Every structure is written in structure tokens, then in C-alpha cells.
Amino acid sequence: MIEFDELEQRMILKLVYYGPALSGKTTNLLQLHELLDQEGRGELMMLDTRDDRTLYFDLLPFFLQAPSGLKIKIKVYTVPGQVKHDATRKAVLQRADGVAFIADSANSEALNNENSFANLENNLAFVGLNIETIPLVVQYNKRDLPRIIAEADIRRVWEPTGIPVLMATALHGRGVVKTFAHLLERVYRRIDDRYGLLKDHGLSQESFLQQVVRVKEAGGNHG
Amino acid sequence: MVEPSEPEQMSCGCLVGAEKRLVDVLSTEEVMPLLESAVNAGMSSMAVADDQGVPLWEAGTRLEGTLLTGRMEQPGENFLPLRLEGEPVGKLRFFGGALAPESSRAMAKVVAGAVNGLIQANLKRMFTTEIHTQVVDQSYEELVHSHEQLRLSEKKYRELSATLEQRVQERTEALKRMYARMVQQEKLASVGQLAAGMAHEINNPLGFVLSNLQTLQKYVGRFTEMLLLFRQNEPEDRAVQKWRELKLDYILEDVPDLFEQSLSGARRVQKIVADLKGFSHVDDTDEEAVDLIGEIERTLSVLSPEIPADARIVKAYEPVPRTRGRADLFCQVFLNLIRNALQSRREGLQLTITTGVKANFIQLVFADNGAGVPASLRQRIFEPFFTTREVGEGMGMGLSVAHEVISGYGGTIELEPSTEPGARFVICLPLSREDMG
Numbered sequence: 239m240i241e242f243d244e245l246e247q248r249m250i251l252k253l254v255y256y257g258p259a260l261s262g263k264t265t266n267l268l269q270l271h272e273l274l275d276q277e278g279r280g281e282l283m284m285l286d287t288r289d290d291r292t293l294y295f296d297l298l299p300f301f302l303q304a305p306s307g308l309k310i311k312i313k314v315y316t317v318p319g320q321v322k323h324d325a326t327r328k329a330v331l332q333r334a335d336g337v338a339f340i341a342d343s344a345n346s347e348a349l350n351n352e353n354s355f356a357n358l359e360n361n362l363a364f365v366g367l368n369i370e371t372i373p374l375v376v377q378y379n380k381r382d383l384p385r386i387i388a389e390a391d392i393r394r395v396w397e398p399t400g401i402p403v404l405m406a407t408a409l410h411g412r413g414v415v416k417t418f419a420h421l422l423e424r425v426y427r428r429i430d431d432r433y434g435l436l437k438d439h440g441l442s443q444e445s446f447l448q449q450v451v452r453v454k455e456a457g458g459n460h461g
Numbered sequence: 462m463v464e465p466s467e468p469e470q471m472s473c474g475c476l477v478g479a480e481k482r483l484v485d486v487l488s489t490e491e492v493m494p495l496l497e498s499a500v501n502a503g504m505s506s507m508a509v510a511d512d513q514g515v516p517l518w519e520a521g522t523r524l525e526g527t528l529l530t531g532r533m534e535q536p537g538e539n540f541l542p543l544r545l546e547g548e549p550v551g552k553l554r555f556f557g558g559a560l561a562p563e564s565s566r567a568m569a570k571v572v573a574g575a576v577n578g579l580i581q582a583n584l585k586r587m588f589t590t591e592i593h594t595q596v597v598d599q600s601y602e603e604l605v606h607s608h609e610q611l612r613l614s615e616k617k618y619r620e621l622s623a624t625l626e627q628r629v630q631e632r633t634e635a636l637k638r639m640y641a642r643m644v645q646q647e648k649l650a651s652v653g654q655l656a657a658g659m660a661h662e663i664n665n666p667l668g669f670v671l672s673n674l675q676t677l678q679k680y681v682g683r684f685t686e687m688l689l690l691f692r693q694n695e696p697e698d699r700a701v702q703k704w705r706e707l708k709l710d711y712i713l714e715d716v717p718d719l720f721e722q723s724l725s726g727a728r729r730v731q732k733i734v735a736d737l738k739g740f741s742h743v744d745d746t747d748e749e750a751v752d753l754i755g756e757i758e759r760t761l762s763v764l765s766p767e768i769p770a771d772a773r774i775v776k777a778y779e780p781v782p783r784t785r786g787r788a789d790l791f792c793q794v795f796l797n798l799i800r801n802a803l804q805s806r807r808e809g810l811q812l813t814i815t816t817g818v819k820a821n822f823i824q825l826v827f828a829d830n831g832a833g834v835p836a837s838l839r840q841r842i843f844e845p846f847f848t849t850r851e852v853g854e855g856m857g858m859g860l861s862v863a864h865e866v867i868s869g870y871g872g873t874i875e876l877e878p879s880t881e882p883g884a885r886f887v888i889c890l891p892l893s894r895e896d897m898g
Contacts, residue, residue: 240478252478280547283581285589294592295477299546311548313478325596325603329477 239335240313242433249433250311252333253421257340258347258354259291259319262379265408266340267298267316270418273411275452278302292318295330302449305440312422312450319354324361332365336373336425338417340408343378343386373424375402377417382407419451477592483509483543483551484517486583492576496520499572504565505558509543509576511551522558539566541573545580660738667734671727678720685713736762750783751791753825753890754816760795767803772810779817781825784890790866794874797859798827798886805831805884822872823890830883839876 240250255263264284271282280299287293300312317327331337339358341351359369378392389405396403402420406413426435426446435441487509496507497520506521543551553573557565688709691700704710739759761774768774784791802812806829815826834842843864860874867874872890879885 240476241480248480250478250480280544281581283546283585283588285585285592294589297478297546297588299548301548311480311546313546315478323596325599326592328599329592329595332476333478 239429240333247306247308248311249308249429250313251335251425251429253312253314253336253338253425254331254334255314255316255338255340256327256331256354256358257319258342258350259321261319261340261342261347261351261354262406262408263316263319263340264292264296266338266377266379266406266414266417267296267314269408269411269414270314271298273415273453275454278449278452291320292316293323294318294326300450302446304435306438308435308439308441310441310446314418321353321357324357327357328361328364331361331367334362334365334367334372335429336421337362337375338421339374339376341376341378343380343392343405344383345385345387348387373421373428375404375417375420375424377404377406377408377413379406379408379413381405381413382410415451415453419447422447422450477588477595481545481584481587483511483545483580486545486580486587487517487576489518491579491583492518493520495572495575495579499555499568502568503558503560504555504568505560506554506556507569507572508554509551510540510554512549514540514552514554516554517551519554521556539569541569543573543576543580545584656737660734663730663734664738667727667731671724671731674720674724674727678717678724681716681720685716688713733762748785748787751786751788752783753781753791753823754778756788756791757795757814757816757825760792760799764796764799764803767800769803769808769810771808772803772812775811775813777813777815779815781816781818781823782892784823784870785893786870790869794863794866794888797863801859801884801886802827802829802831805829805833818892819889821892823892825888825890826885827888828883828885830881833882833884834876839878842876843874 240252242249255266257263267282271279278300280301283297285292285294285296295318296316298314300314302310302312304310315330317323317330337358339355341347341355362369362372376396378387378389380386381389392403392405402424404413404417404420406417408414423443426443430436430443433439435446436443492509496509496518499507500521504521506519508516508519510516538554538556540552540554542549543553545551553569553576555565555569555572557568560568692704696704736759761768799812803810809830811830813826813828815824815828817824842860864874867888867890870890872888874886874888877885877887
């Protein structure tokens with residue numbers, strides 16, 4: 239958690255989209271920005287890129303308010319996927335409240351996914367977080383590609399871990415909102431435990447989700 | 462989620478995503494020209510205020526109670542939201558004054574757009590700077606760390622290589638000594654073999670020389686007897702004259718001496734050859750019951766050319782029982798000890814060799830009045846390869862060989878600490894079971 243100011247009644251959460259290079263992290267944020275209603279969210283801020291590759295991070299902020307008056311800001315970040323930007327990934331991961339791991343479904347990317355996940359585990363430990371306990375969802379993106387890892391195989395591998403796995407085609411907006419909602423759900427449960435969102439602030443999980451994930455009426459029901 | 466109290470793992474104090482306030486993002490130099498140009502264009506007053514409406518920057522006519530109170534109830538005053546990361550965190554307050562409401566609103570929108578654009582641009586710049594700084598700091602720290610690691614590992618290898626050099630040097634030294642020892646042994650062995658071979662070769666002719674000399678002595682005795690008989694029986698003048706001419710009186714007198722001297726010389730040669738042969742022990746390298754005193758004597762006689770004329774060898778022998786072992790090895794031990802003694806002093810050397818039986822062991826003592834051994838070296842003299850002499854010079858291995866042989870037979874050899882000058886080597890050998898009765 240970036241900040242919790244009891245006096246000001248402010249809570250600032252950080253969610254991070256992690257994953258190998260070119261797996262579609264920025265695309266996920268672009269689509270969230272596209273698909274979700276402007277109410278309750280800010281603009282997507284993309285820091286400088288090179289050749290369309292993320293150098294630092296992208297940021298999409300959301301706000302909501304609990305009945306108690308507690309203001310909650312959720313900052314959703316992407317990290318650069320390229321191996322060489324590890325220091326940036328570590329910096330962005332600090333005090334994260336939840337991670338969405340965006341994997342590339344292409345057969346050829348299996349090893350990159352693995353390495354990136356190991357990197358996530360290492361970097362979480364580096365910033366003092368535990369991969370066992372941090373709210374985490376996995377998204378297998380690019381399901382529209384021809385040569386991809388079968389969903390059954392993916393599920394067989396991930397099922398024992400208990401980590402929710404979602405299929406997505408972020409480029410077309412499919413699975414993006416669902417992934418985000420799953421992550422928010424997990425984050426809510428985790429924070430509720432400690433900060434009494436429902437008990438002390440009257441904020442239920444449904445209300446939390448509804449306020450953040452407002453799918454645009456006209457945008458179709460991709461999510 | 463991290464507890465707020467949890468210490469930062471990262472070096473940099475700043476946190477990606479830390480909250481910014483409007484005053485962090487905007488500066489007077491950027492905001493005031495915007496507000497002022499709007500006022501110049503006819504706006505009565507303009508202000509950038511926080512979300513409570515309290516002005517942070519303002520320009521234009523200060524209408525009483527308008528801009529400073531923070532209240533928004535002045536007629537004709539209005540505001541537009543200012544957003545930071547999309548969140549409304551401030552207000553652009555404006556008061557058109559004489560301007561038409563539509564015009565003032567339009568102008569305020571332009572200014573609000575510019576301020577929001579400023580906020581966005583500055584925020585982006587700040588984020589970039591922050592993350593860049595943090596990444597650089599951390600990379601630097603990692604570099605420093607890895608540099609330190611490298612330095613340590615380099616140091617380790619440097620030390621390793623330094624000690625390696627030392628160890629190589631030690632090994633080389635040891636090998637040199639080993640080599641010198643081997644050469645020495647080889648030399649000794651070949652000299653021994655040569656001596657033994659020569660002894661064998663000399664022994665044969667010497668045998669018949671001796672035997673012939675004895676026979677010849679007998680024969681000459683008979684000639685003499687015959688000659689004396691002729692002389693007694695009144696020989697002719699011619700014979701008498703010839704007798705004198707040949708100085709036969711003198712010769713007859715000298716002959717026995719000649720024989721005595723030749724025989725004694727030949728016997729001496731015989732003894733020397735026998736000693737040499739015995740000492741080299743080329744023929745017997747098996748264990749046997751060794752006569753220790755006999756072997757000491759034999760060694761002394763082999764070494765006799767090396768013993769200076771003024772040296773005194775005191776032999777305080779008490780009989781000792783025979784000991785099982787290899788005679789040649791014992792000779793080697795005695796040779797090394799006696800040689801050490803001979804080399805310990807140039808003139809006036811006295812070497813006392815004592816033998817005897819104590820309680821349940823045989824004791825042999827070699828005590829000289831030479832230079833002795835410095836206390837600091839006492840512990841090391843029996844070490845293999847230990848020598849105070851230069852490589853290749855003499856017997857670097859002498860005492861260690863002696864030590865090896867004696868301890869091989871279950872005995873001890875020690876340099877006894879003594880207040881008297883010189884060295885006192887004491888050998889103790891166990892008595893065999895029969896001897897102990």
C-alpha cells in the first residue's frame with residue numbers, strides 16, 4: 239500500500255501488471271481505459287516509450303469513496319517487460335497490493351513466461367513482499383493467436399497453485415475487465431481483513447467493484 | 462500489502478506512485494503568467510485554488526471577500542475543476558467582472574485546460590525523473606555492490622595466487638632436496654657397489670699374493686739355510702768373494718723383515734678391503750642379528766681417512782646383545798652420526814661413543830665437543846629435508862634417515878639437551894624378547 243492516512247481518510251493502493259516483454263500489459267491498461275467509464279477513473283498516463291516499448295511504466299488511476307468517507311485511490315501500473323529493465327520493475331513493485339501476471343499464450347513464449355514469473359517472485363522478495371500471500375491473478379493473453387498453449391494445459395499447471403487464471407485477448411478487449419475485476423476482488427479481501435473496509439467503512443466488495451469497474455454502456459460487453 | 466512501518470528495501474527514499482499535491486506539481490512561474498494574461502484579457506480575477514477553494518495562486522482585482530475567503534458564494538464567481546491523475550484536487554476560480562458570463566467562462570476554460578495540461582505534463586516529467594533517479598540509484602548501488610564482490614573475489618584470488626607461489630616454492634625446495642638426496646643415495650650406492658666390486662677383484666689376487674708370499678718366505682728360509690751351510694764348509698776364495706760382493710750377509714738379515722712387512726701390508730690391504738665390503742653390505746640386505754659394536758667399529762674404520770690425526774675417539778663400550786635388523790641401515794646411522802661429529806669441529810675433536818644396556822633397552826651415545834645445535838633448531842633437525850647447509854652440500858638427510866631407521870626398529874633417537882658444549886645424540890633400541898629373559 240502506497241499510503242494510508244487515517245486523519246485524511248485516504249488510502250492509496252497499487253496494482254501492478256507484470257509479465258514478459260510484449261505480453262500485452264500496456265494493452266490491458268489501454269483497454270481498461272477504453273472499456274471503463276470515465277467516472278471513477280483518471281486518464282491513462284503513459285511515460286515515454288521507445289519503439290512503442292514501455293521504458294518506465296504506464297499508470298491508470300481509479301478513485302472511489304467508501305460510505306464512511308474514506309477515499310480510495312487505486313493506481314494501476316505496468317512494468318517494462320524487457321529483461322534489461324529489471325531495476326524499473328523492482329522500483330514499480332514496491333508496496334504493491336496486487337499483481338496481475340500477463341503471460342503470452344504463444345507456444346514459443348513458454349520459457350519467457352517462466353523466466354518472468356521467476357523474476358516476479360525474486361523481485362517481490364527483493365521489495366519485501368511474498369508471492370504466496372500477495373493477491374495475484376494470471377492472465378494468458380493473445381488467445382487469438384494460432385500456435386498457443388492449450389487452455390487445458392494451462393489450467394492443469396496452474397490449478398494446484400490456487401491462483402486464478404484468466405484467458406484474454408487484450409487487443410480486442412476480451413478478458414481484460416474480468417482479469418482486473420478478479421484482481422480487485424482478491425485485493426479487496428486482503429485489505430478488508432486488515433483495514434475493515436466493510437466493518438469500519440461500510441464498503442462491501444460488490445460496491446468496491448462496482449465503483450471501480452464501471453463498464454461503459456456503449457462499449458459493448460467485451461469484458 | 463506492506464505494513465506502513467515496514468522498512469524500505471530500496472535505497473531511494475522516494476516511492477513510485479507517492480501522492481503529489483497541486484503545489485508539488487505546479488510552480489508560480491508556470492501558473493501566474495496564465496492567470497495574469499487572462500486578467501490582462503479582461504477577466505476581473507482568477508485563482509488556482511485547492512479542493513477546498515483556498516487560493517494557491519491568484520491574479521487580478523481583489524474583490525473584497527472574493528478570492529481570499531475561500532468561499533464560493535460571491536455572485537458571478539465560478540470555478541472549473543483541476544485534476545491530478547484524474548482526481549479533482551483543485552479549482553480554477555474565476556470572476557469575469559465586466560465581461561459577459563459566456564466570454565469569461567470560455568476564457569476560464571482555456572486557462573483551466575492549460576493548467577490541467579501543465580499538471581499532466583509536469584506529473585509525467587516528475588514520474589519519469591523519479592523512476593529514472595531511482596533506477597539509476599539502484600543500478601549504481603548494485604554496481605557498487607557487485608564491484609565490491611568482484612574486489613573481494615579478486616583479493617581472494619590474489620591471496621590464493623600469492624600463497625600458491627609460496628607453496629610452489631616450498632614444493633620446489635622440497636623436490637630439490639629430494640633430488641639432491643636421491644643423487645646422494647645413488648652416488649653412495651654406486652660408490653658402495655664399486656667398492657664392493659673392487660674389493661672382490663682385489664681380494665682374489667691379494668689372496669694368492671699373500672699365500673705366495675708365505676710360501677716364498679718358507680722357500681727363502683730354505684735357500685738361506687743352504688747358503689749358510691755352504692759358508693760353514695770352508696768355501697773357495699772365489700765363493701767368499703762373491704758372497705761379499707753380493708752383500709749376502711746384509712740381505713739374509715733383511716729378508717725376514719721384508720717378508721714381515723710385505724705380509725703385514727698385504728694383510729692390512731685385506732682388512733681394508735674386507736671392511737669396505739662389509740660396510741657396503743651389498744651382499745646382505747636381509748634382517749639378521751646385528752653386532753652393533755662391530756658395526757660401529759667397521760664404520761669408524763671406513764671413516765678413518767676422514768678422522769683428523771688430532772681427534773680423539775673414546776670408545777666406552779659395554780657389551781650389548783645383538784639386535785635384529787639390517788646391518789647396512791645401522792651402518793648408515795652410525796656413519797651419519799660420526800660424520801656429523803667430525804664436521805662439528807676442526808681441531809681438538811673428541812668423540813665419545815658409549816654403548817650399554819639400560820633397564821630394558823640398548824643405549825648408544827655419540828657425544829662430541831663440537832659446535833652443538835642451537836636450541837631453536839633442536840625441534841627440526843630430524844625433519845626430512847631439514848638442513849642448515851646449502852642444497853647439494855653434504856648430508857641434508859643424515860639425521861632424518863637415522864631417525865627413520867631407528868624408529869623403524871621401534872627405538873628412539875634424540876638430541877639430548879646438555880649444559881656441556883657439543884652435541885649428544887642418544888639412541889635407544891628395544892631389547893629383543895630373548896635378551897630380556
